[in-house]
Amino acid sequence: MPWNSRRQIRVPRRSNDGVEVNTDHPSIEPESRAYVALKELIQAGRPLIYIRSPEEARVHQLLADAARRLFRTEVAIWSWSLTDGLRRPDGAAATTEPLSARGVLDFIATHDAPAIFHLKDFHEFLRDAADIRRRLRDLYECCLDTGKFVVLSSPLRVIPQELDRQLVFMELHTPDLGELLAFLQRQSAKLAGQGVTVDSREELLFQMARALQGLTLAEAHHALRRALAVKGKLDHEALPQLLEEKKLLVNKSGLIEYVADGTQLAHVGGLEYLKKWLLERRKLFLERESLAAEIVPKGLLVMGVSGCGKSLCVKSVASCFELPLYRIDMIEIFSGRHGSPDGAFVEACRSVEAVAPAVVWFDEIEMGITAQTGEATADLGRIFAFFLTWMQEKARGLFIAATANRVDLLPAEMIRKGRFDEVFFVDLPTDNERIEIFRIHLQKRGLDASQFHLDRLKKFTKGWTGAEVEQCVVSALTSARLEDRPLADNDLLNVAATVVPLSKTMREQVDHIRSWAYDRAVRASPRESER
Known part of the structure; x- marks a missing residue:
């Protein structure tokens, strides 16, 4: 038999291996999680494989990698869809008229050489056609130990009960970190060859790969194009643009909000x-x-x-x-x-x-x-x-x-x-923490905190929360600007004298929270006595 199911057999790369490789989706690295999962199924001799994934081109490239690495001799990859019918490995139509779903299964049954058949969006036929389900059961016996593999791909999982034992399911997750690194290395080399400024340092590519995790290869490609359109180059400044593609992805559901805050x-x-x-x-x-x-x-x-x-x-x-x-x-x-x-x-x-x-x-x-x-x-x-x-x-x-x-x-x-x-x-901030919070909010609004005598505020702000400190700064600054003058110490003191803090308004509730947490949680900051 030309096919070896027991171990992986590597052969020298040939100039013409009978498989048309889409250069927009370069060869997936054998170390990737996706490749290893498919390799194990093929080496186990599973003739019927169902891959759930929206990435048809990536599935096809994955099959091409497996065909080159796991077989002794050249193995062709045929593809089929309802609109295009059956396509030969070179992309040409196999028949003058597109084959039906039943027709392609009959073709596979009579095919007399090892091959991989990629059937796209086949889930509808599994759901609605009893003869298709029966023919697939026939194909399981027909393809077993012959080097013929039928791979169904679909964004949805539809596995009828009749095929539950014959059809093995594989979830093709989004590319892992290694796969994205390889993708970025190839894209960087390609862009550099086109005269684009590219920072191809390994640590930066790693950061970019992390930013792209969770995206499909097609979405990662769009993210790179977005970054190039905005920045005109691929370097550290492109990272926020790469994350924008993720923002679009999660915002589709309405259940998740991407928070672009940047608080340090x-x-x-x-x-x-x-x-x-x-x-x-x-x-x-x-x-x-x-x-x-x-x-x-x-x-x-x-x-x-x-x-x-x-x-x-x-x-x-x-x-x-x-x-x-x-x-x-x-x-x-x-x-x-x-x-x-x-x-x-x-x-x-x-x-x-x-x-x-x-x-x-x-x-x-x-x-x-x-x-x-x-x-x-x-x-x-x-x-x-x-x-x-x-x-x-x-x-x-x-x-x-x-x-x-x-x-x-x-x-x-x-x-x-x-x-x-x-x-x-x-907990409620300590004296020194409140002064630090005052400094942060003054500096945030373009003011020099060293020009203010903030220590005077300690005794007026005991029991305040950080939010109340911020509001004190905002209110004082508003009063000063309404009078068209710079902010002064007295503005802060005057506002502080009018504030009734939450620790007084809701004393019982605040005391309950503080007493409950006294020895039940790790403190985020030292107690006042520990300063």
Whole structure:
């Protein structure tokens, strides 16, 4: 037999191997996850393979790679679609009139040489035609151990019960990091040959590949073209444009929001311990070898008093790890516009897995993912059960950043070790932290903080949240500009004297949150007495 099912047989590359290779979709590297999965199925001798993927050209190129590497002799790849009929390996029509779905199966049955047959969008015939299902069962016996393989490809999974044991299913995921690196290397060489300025340093290509993860090869190609159209070159400045393609991808569903904030750790006042924790783990996301390692952190839960910077922390996590930030909109999930809430939640989680690596933000998680009884109990229960499993089994490279005002409402299963790497409590800022926050907000508005006597504000702002400090700066600056004069110390002091902080307005609730977290969570910053 010309086909060897027991081991991979490499042969020298021939100038004419009988397979037309589309130069727009160069050969996929044998180390890629997709190639390894297909290789194992072919070497196992599975004659009927169902590949779910929207990337027909990538599937065809994958088959071409397998044909060159896994067979002793030249193996032709035939393709069929309802519109084009059966096509020979050179792309020419095999018949004068397009063959029907039943006709192509009959052709395969009588074909007397090893070959791979790629049948596109065959799922409709599996669903509606009993004779097609029966003929495929015949083909299983006909092609077994003959070197003939029938590969069905479709964006949908439709496997009838009759074919459940004969038809093996393969999910063709979006390209992995290695495949995207190879793609970028080829594109960089091609663009450089056309006179385009290209920074082809390995570390930059790695950053670009990470930015493109979750996209198909076609979408990655569009992202490169977008970057070139905007910047005219391919270098570090092109990274934001590459991420724009991901933004378009996730915005299709309406369940996920791409957050392009860019908040740096330096923009967050105080929270010394939390910042230290993030910086220590930053390198695990920046080194390529670590993306597949078990030590890469899974997630972080930030709880605390409202207005103390929890959301700001999450935004700074994405900047620190140099990852895009996506927020799952729980209000949209429960809106009913996307079907059942539990189904919409599962769809949202699967969608963010497709764009890993990334930071995924669940805001006020206690309001949308709980095991409590009450209204919509069934939906909440299913969402909660799925979330617990998903946190354990989600794609590597996804970092979950959740915020909560009332972590005491969350069940123990949610906050135990293994779900989140750490639970941090963000308390009311200390005296020095409030002064630091004043400096940040003054500088953010183009003012020189050193020109103000901020220490005088300490005694007037005790018990304030970070949000109240920001609003004090905004209100004082507004008053000064209305009078057409520069901001002065007295403007800040006058506003501070009129503010009633949340810690007084909602004293019982704030005290309850602080007392609950006193010895139940890791503090994000030292206590006042530890300063």
